[in-house]
Amino acid sequence: MSDRVMFWDRQGQPIDVMDFARKHEDLDYHFVAQHWVRGWQVSTIWLGLNGNLNPFAKVPPLIFETMIFPPPDVTISSDDLDDYQDRHATEEAAQAGHDRALAWGVEKLGSYSVADITGPLVPGTSDDTADWDQMC
Numbered sequence: 001m002s003d004r005v006m007f008w009d010r011q012g013q014p015i016d017v018m019d020f021a022r023k024h025e026d027l028d029y030h031f032v033a034q035h036w037v038r039g040w041q042v043s044t045i046w047l048g049l050n051g052n053l054n055p056f057a058k059v060p061p062l063i064f065e066t067m068i069f070p071p072p073d074v075t076i077s078s079d080d081l082d083d084y085q086d087r088h089a090t091e092e093a094a095q096a097g098h099d100r101a102l103a104w105g106v107e108k109l110g111s112y113s114v115a116d117i118t119g120p121l122v123p124g125t126s127d128d129t130a131d132w133d134q135m136c
Helices: 017-025 091-109 111-116
Strands: 031-037 040-046 064-069 085-088
Touching: 031 091, 031 111, 040 091, 064 091, 085 091, 091 111
Parallel strands: none
Antiparallel strands: 031 040, 040 064, 064 085
16 A cells, blocks of 8 residues: 555645545536637636656646647647646646646737637636636
8 A cells, every 4th residue: 555645635735535536427527617719618627636757756747738639520630739738736827827828829829819718717707707818
C-alpha cells in the first residue's frame, strides 16, 4: 500500500477514491468553464488526479486541464487549435488558463470571431458580466 496521494479535490486537498468518483460524476463540479467559438470548444475541467507527466516531481499536482476541441465536421488541423492543451495546479490558475486559451483561439480564428463566443464563463453564470474586448 502506497502513502502517495492519488486524488485531489478542487481546492487541492487529498481525497479518497470514493470521494473522487462522486465528485467526478457531478458535472457542475467537474467542469470549470466551457466556451464555443465558431464550433471550436474551449473546455477547462477538474481532473482530480495529477496530470503532471512526472508524478514524483516536487511540484503541486496539476489537477485541472484546458483543451480546445474541433467542431465535429473539421477533418484537418486549424493552426494547431486542436492540439491545444494546458494543465494547472489551482482553480484560479485554471480559470486564467481558460481565458488565455479562449483569447488564443479567437486570435487564431480571427478577431471577428469574438462575436461568436457562446457559453458561460463559469457554469451557472451569464456572459453579460464578461468583458470580452479587454480579454481578447
